[in-house]
Amino acid sequence: xxxxxxxxxxxxxxxxxxxxxxxxxxxxxxxxxxxxxxxxxxxxxxxxxxxxxxxxxxxxxxxxxxxxxxxxxxxxxxxxxxxxxxxxxxxxxxxxxxxxxxxxxxxxxxxxxxxxxxxxxxxxxxxxxxxxxxxxxxxxxxxxxxxxxxxxxxxxxxxxxxxxxxxxxxxxxxxxxxxxxxxxxxxxxxxxxxxxxxxxxxxxxxxxxxxxxxxxxxxxxxxxxxxxxxxxxxxxxxxxxxxxxxxxxxxxxxxxxxxxxxxxxxxxxxxxx
Amino acid sequence: xxxxxxxxxxxxxxxxxxxxxxxxxxxxxxxxxxxxxxxxxxxxxxxxxxxxxxxxxxxxxxxxxxxxxxxxxxxxxxxxxxxxxxxxxxxxxxxxxxxxxxxxxxxxxxxxxxxxxxxxxxxxxxxxxxxxxxxxxxxxxxxxxxxxxxxxxxxxxxxxxxxxxxxxxxxxxxxxxxxxxxxxxxxxxxxxxxxxxxxxxxx
Numbered sequence: 001x002x003x004x005x006x007x008x009x010x011x012x013x014x015x016x017x018x019x020x021x022x023x024x025x026x027x028x029x030x031x032x033x034x035x036x037x038x039x040x041x042x043x044x045x046x047x048x049x050x051x052x053x054x055x056x057x058x059x060x061x062x063x064x065x066x067x068x069x070x071x072x073x074x075x076x077x078x079x080x081x082x083x084x085x086x087x088x089x090x091x092x093x094x095x096x097x098x099x100x101x102x103x104x105x106x107x108x109x110x111x112x113x114x115x116x117x118x119x120x121x122x123x124x125x126x127x128x129x130x131x132x133x134x135x136x137x138x139x140x141x142x143x144x145x146x147x148x149x150x151x152x153x154x155x156x157x158x159x160x161x162x163x164x165x166x167x168x169x170x171x172x173x174x175x176x177x178x179x180x181x182x183x184x185x186x187x188x189x190x191x192x193x194x195x196x197x198x199x200x201x202x203x204x205x206x207x208x209x210x211x212x213x214x215x216x217x218x219x220x221x222x223x224x225x226x227x228x229x230x231x232x233x234x235x236x237x238x239x240x241x242x243x244x245x246x247x248x249x250x251x252x253x254x255x256x257x258x259x260x261x262x263x264x265x266x267x268x269x270x271x272x273x
Numbered sequence: 274x275x276x277x278x279x280x281x282x283x284x285x286x287x288x289x290x291x292x293x294x295x296x297x298x299x300x301x302x303x304x305x306x307x308x309x310x311x312x313x314x315x316x317x318x319x320x321x322x323x324x325x326x327x328x329x330x331x332x333x334x335x336x337x338x339x340x341x342x343x344x345x346x347x348x349x350x351x352x353x354x355x356x357x358x359x360x361x362x363x364x365x366x367x368x369x370x371x372x373x374x375x376x377x378x379x380x381x382x383x384x385x386x387x388x389x390x391x392x393x394x395x396x397x398x399x400x401x402x403x404x405x406x407x408x409x410x411x412x413x414x415x416x417x418x419x420x421x422x423x424x425x426x427x428x429x430x431x432x433x434x435x436x437x438x439x440x441x442x443x444x445x446x447x448x449x450x451x452x453x454x455x456x457x458x459x460x461x462x463x464x465x466x467x468x469x470x471x472x473x474x475x476x
Contacts, residue, residue, distance in 0.1 A: 021448055053455045060404040061423040067401050071311065072304035073324040081299065081328050088332060089290040
C-alpha cells in the first residue's frame, strides 16, 4: 500500500476510534459520519475487530441491565418515606402547652424566684439603712419630774445664732428637742444625738440636717412622746410653715423630718439634705 | 392519575404537598437509583440507604433542582452519587480519584479479574455475571460513567450533570472504561490476532 494511502488509513483509524463507541451503542450521530465509519470498518481489520468487541460489550452490558431491571429498594423504604412525607406535610397541632421556646425549665423558675427574693431583701435593707432609726421609744415620764419645755429656735423673723443646746439639762422621760439654727445656716451634723435620754435620733451618715424648727405658734409645750416622720414636700410648703424658701431652687422637693406628737399634730420640722 | 405527568410536574406537585405525586415519582425513579447505588457500592444495605436519603432530600427541599440545567433523573443520580461517595469516605473504601490513564495504578483484586474466555463461548448467565464482576472491578470514576451511560442509559450531557464534570470528560472516561472492560472480558487475545492480520496489510 502506498505511503499516502497508509497515512490516510491511519488517520481514518484515529477518527474511527473517536466514534466506535457511539457506533456500537447505536447513538444518534451524523449520518455521513456513521457511513464513513462503517465503511472504514469494512476496510480495516483492526478497526473492524474493535467495533466487534464494542458490539459484544454493549450486548453484555445490555444483558446485565436487563437482568437487574427488577432490582429495587424494599417496601420498607417506601413505607418509611411515606411516613416521613405525611409527618412533614401534616398541619401543626395546636395545643395549650406552651412551646418549647417559651417553656422555662424548672431551674430557671427557681433562679428567677431566688433573684426576686434577693432583690426584695436588698431593697428592703437599703430602705431600712437609709431611714434613720426613728422608732421612738418613749420612756415613762417620772411623776416627780415636771416636763421641761424644749428650747425652741427663734422664729424666722428673729433669726439669731444660738449655741448648742444644753443637752445635759435633758430630763429623763422627756423629749428634749434641740432647736438649732435656721435652715440657711446649716452645718453638717456629726453623729451627736439631737434628742437625748431615751430617744436618740441620728441622721443618716450621708445626710445633712438642720435643727428642728417649732411649728407651734408661741412657746411649745413639752412632748412626752411622738414620732419622727420623714416626708417629702414642695418648697412652697415651707412658706405655709412660716419658714424661709429659697426660690432659686425652683420646685425641687425637699426632704424633712416632722416631729409629730400624740395629738397627731406636727410640732417641729427639720430639713434633710 | 400521575402516570402521564413528567418528572418536573410531579416534582412541583410534591413540593406542594401532594402525597400521590410523591409516591408516583418515587416508584418511577427509585429502582434506577437503587441499581446505580448497588453497582457503585456492591452493598444492598448501602443502596437502600442511598435511595432513602435521595428521596428524603427531595422531600425536605434541600436540593436545588433547576430544570433548565438538565433532566430530573440526572439530578437524582447526582444526589445518589454524592451519597454513595459520602459512604465510601465514611467507610474509607474510596481510593483517591485519579485522572491518570496509567492503568498500573489501578489495583484489582485477583478474584475480580476475569480469565480469558471469549464471550461467544459463554452461556448468557455466565456472560452477565462476568460483565457484572468486570464492571464492579473498575476504578470508581470509570465505573460510575459506565453505570450511568451504559446501564442507566443517560446521555453524555445528563451524565455530566450527575457527575459534575464536562461532557468531554464523560466521553473520554467512558471510552477508557469500555476499553478496560473489553480487556478484562478476555477479548485481548482476539484483538491481538486481529491486529496481526491488520499489520500484514501494511508490510
